[in-house]
Amino acid sequence: MLVLEKIVITQDDFRLTADFAVAKGARVAVIGPSGAGKSTLLSVISGFFPAASGRVLWDGRDISRLPPGQRPLSILFQDQNLFPHLTVAQNVGLGLRPNLRLSAVETARVGEALARAGLGGLGERRPGTLSGGQQSRVALARVLLRARPLMLLDEPFSALGPALKAEMLDLVAEIAAETGATVLMVSHDPDDARRFSSETIVVAEGRAAPPEPTGALLDNPPPALAAYLGT
């Protein structure tokens, strides 16, 4: 279970609070107006930005002081999820061992993860030679291989068209089901939230609200969300 305990985030005159828990294995959308602090919330959970006060707990353990790479999570950013100078297989292999000294078994696992993500035979290519959808698949193959219990998606598929995005979300769902991961996904699109996540966190007006069932929330939005959705 992920717990955000009395988290307060401040930066200049920006302020955001969060105090809630997310159940293990849940798939949760994070939705709200731009500039409200959705990405910042994920940055705090992943260790890129320190909260002014409060703790982040995973399974009862305080992870607030761990460096990003040692937290029990994988994060996909909006862009720059791959190193363009490394091959696809190397990019995925980094998820197993950052020094890339892979054993034969580990190399085989990289191959399996690539095949699983629909990238069989592309291991020696550089990311720049792949399409946008394929690049997303490479990043997801690495997430699959790392198999961390928490998955944070900071709009990694926002540059893809609707059909490709749906495809990627299906792949995310598959991977999450397979590894039992809890997923937090920042989204601008209420339809994505409806299709992908049973629960939704609304970030607006300086507060990240506890997760609520997505359908009910979107059908009967509170005023701040309604203003954002334009309903």
Next chain:
Amino acid sequence: MADSTQPLTFGLRLGAGAAATFVLALTLGTLGAVLARAGSFAALGPADWAALRFTVTQATVSAALSLALAIPVARALARRRFAGRGALITLLGAPFILPVIVAVMGILGLFGRAGLLNDGLAALGFDRISIYGFGGVVLAHVFFNLPLAVRLLLQGWLAIPAERFRLAAALGFGPSDVARHLERPMLRAVAPGIFVTIFLICLTSFAVALTLGGGPKATTVELAIYQAFRFDFDPGRAAHLASLQLALCAVTALVAARITVPSAFGAGLDRPVARRDAGGAGLRALDAGLLTLATLFLLAPLAAVFVSGLPRLAALPEAVWRAAFRSVLVAIGSTALTVALALPLALAIARRGRARMLETVGMLPLATSSLVTGTGLFLLLRPVASPGDLALPVTVAVNAAMALPFVLRALIPAARDLEADYGRLALSLGLSGTARLRFLTLPRLRRPLGFAAGLTAALSMGDLGVIALFADADHATLPLQLYRLMGAYRMADAAGAAVLLLALSLGLFWIFDRGGRADAGA
């Protein structure tokens, strides 16, 4: 996105700290040694004041002349598009890595006592003129700094938004209106910085004064330090002069700090701007003439060196080849040392949001003179070793420090991009230590590293500075050997050695720069 600055790792802290300490010891440490020895300014005699006057006068005239001549050339380059424009701009960057002594050979070949100009004058029945002294020093400085000024001014021109020129065309501006409303305001903004940059270069220039100056009327402070050291064996006097030079550099650096000083390697100089205001045939002929003259001024001295030196190359004495070998070793040594200093400094500067202290330390060598550093090192190391034995190691260290500011200027922006683009990803994957260096830092910084290494190697290869203070016959580098050949009036051998030196300098630059570009992948 809410980004935070990540703490420096232990290894990076150690590397950057060691590099900063080394640079501080080499600049401020040697300075302390000089000042301790010098005591007070009371002992400066009339000759010293003459040196000070000459130094300031020649630097002022050189900077003013370079700037004044550069303005019409830069304007021509900014408003014309022609085949070979890119090549000409590249050529304008070449003097930076051109060994000073090679250029001096070329200038002597054209304007010297037995040069083309004087042969022409003699054939017409005039007296031969001598360029040794003030005229020669200024001529050589203009040769080196006119191209630099053109490049820096061109940046200023290209920084004027294309929309302004479009607006000017829409309003029917002629060339004089464009000059008045667009170009002169730009020049007022950038010219002072360029002037100070060139003034500082001319202030600390030693090799030009050594070869073309001399005598009581044309001795710079740097040259006087050298003479006090080599000929009078008077380290105390050298220390006095060194503190004088130091005060000069410090005052200039303070002035420079108040003016925005441009960086020498601007990107995107090839971008042409559509200009509709300068279409007249007269203006076009003027620009073509100016560009031709500038190109000739740059290429003719080098051509003169090639013509006289190439046939001699095969017959060069063995001592020259030995000196060349030593120079290559020194160049490779300085390059390795500079990269080892610059990489941790650049990474630490990029990772910290504000690292003004480290950046200032890295730029410190710009304001120090290599002869002052050399004098300080001599005073410090005299008790433990003989100057001859120290010549090459000291040259490696001083060359590395002198190249550091230029290397940092090339590396820091790339390191900042690296941190901004891939810092988070590396952290989220736990990529650190040597794995990060191997799989992220080195591959991503390969291009600027190759360029910076090439720059250092070429600068070090052509350096005739601190080596002249220390070296005996057994430790001469190629530029020093070349200087000695000139001093012995073995001009044919000197020209051959100049061709060799030029080829090695440009060759080293090309190899390193090329190495950075090969298989860049993405």
